[in-house]
Amino acid sequence: MDWYHWMAIAALLFCLTSLSLHLLRLWRLGNHHDFSTPTGKPSAAMPYAFVGAMSPTRKESAYLHLPTYVGGLLYHIATFLGIALFFLFLVGIEIFQWLMWPLALIMIMGAVSGAAILVKRMVKPQMRALSNPDDYISNLIVTLFQLATAAVLFWPQLFPVYFVLTALLLLYIPLGKLKHAIYFFAARYQLGYFFGRRNVWPPR
């Protein structure tokens, strides 16, 4: 292993430890004790909270903003795929040749989507007003990570740059809004619990 591999591993450990601490805190605090008498079941609402309620047909944030929704979807698919590839690169597993182009295409589509979201944030006054430096940095660093992932599929000599960039991303994740990678699931859980107890979800 080269120095940049170790650098990425150290960053990964920092990231995983930090995120685990966040998760551990949520786990330790547990559900807020609710003294009211439930009329529904949180267990019935959970699948809806994570699947049905996320459907683009259910959410205005999706069906009123389809280009952004599709862009966001591609961006996240590429991010998760990029993380999976990072692990493969780290342990030195070679990617099948025939997979190179499809993988690169997904990463590039994700990066283009990320760039479009970044431009939207910079151009729209309403988005600018809502944004802080973390929003721009998070968007930019993930987009660059996707581009770098696509690049190293064809140019292995770029691995040092790729691993440095990935290490930066991993170091940054727990510091800013990218930690929504875990809080997203916690938020869906909280909604499922809340609306489930009150028999609002799943809708009838």
Add this chain to the structure above:
Amino acid sequence: MKTYTDEKKAAALAVLTTQADAKLITHMNSCVHCGLCADSCIYYRAMPGEKYVPAKKVDLVASIYRRYATTTGKLFPKLTGARNLDDATIDEMIDLLYGACTMCGRCTIHCSIGVDISYVVRKGREMLANMDLVPATLQKTVDAALETGNNMGISDQDYTDTLEWLEEDLQMEMENDNAKIPLNATGKEILYTLNPREPKFFPLSITAMAKVFEAAGESWTLSTRMYDVTNYAYYSGHLEQAAIITQRLVDEVHQLQAGKVVLAECGHGSRAFRWEGPNYIQQAFPFETITSIELMLQYIREGRIRLDPSKNKEVVTLHDPCNLVRSGGVVQQQREILKASVLRFVEMNPHGIDNLCCGGGGGQLAMSEYNDRRMSIARIKAEQIKATGATVVVTPCHNCVDQLTQINVTFKLGVQIKTLAEIVADAIVLDK
């Protein structure tokens, strides 16, 4: 010159730091500032602008959380937009959290992540209440409840006089001299509550419900000591005052040895007592609590009341109160009741848990300083009603009735606004 002392700020910050639980921490860390919640908010729809984007309200509270409860926010506040709880931030909080949100929760349902935005707004209001910064008009309503036992400050004499003539009305309408509006009767199955707007402005809804009880042969009573279903401290965010108001009704159930509490048609009142009340007083209620809507449906299903829908011939639409429906899970019951009570029922679009707030929630009706905004957002509900072609708008909430009545006048809709009990009472077939 501001009076936001460090002591008060510390009391506000305690909501985000020492009192924070998993739910709060989750929602403080989840917003990604995508801004896609904007279109789900009636304020933003009526007055497009960055100020009214729900995420902005979340960020007001979350940015303070980041400043005081996260390492990044403490070390590099500018990086994450972490804000000090300073005078400017506090003023913005008052304006946006009290004056530009009905806490209807529609943005929560549509949030791309799942941030419980109305919960965050409630937490922000709690912070402001801890600093004694509840708008005076809203606090006055809470104070009236604390001092007189009802939020409209109705005297015992006025209340009992009103109920006496309502009882005479009831007897005439039912052609039955034995029909009663029982007061302070002990050992009854039901303690029924009222929104004080009923004895004050809409007394016919009391007669309507009394008629339903009478027709169903119910064992029920009203109280003179504590009948107020509302709890405006839920809106102000003052937890101790909310607990006092809740405890009074709980005590009255015990005092009258009632079997259960039936909550009048009041969205926030039913939510504040049924769902938030046990948490305010930190104990489960040892009695059943249901809404009058659920009870009326029970009567219909059990055949305890018979309805003739041809007695309500007009086209009727339904306005869903946010607290009852989106945050209370009473969604289909009112529809089933209406289908049994009227000939022609049309839904608004959207409706149910996706319905648009009328603009009267969140304590807006009490806060006259925000009247202009309240009536600006009301245009959306007016257009929704117009599109149905209905001549009667039914809503099981007296706050909504009040707001819809103002909408009716302002936007010249020419419709009638009724409660569910009034519609049911009109359709009841009495056994002679």
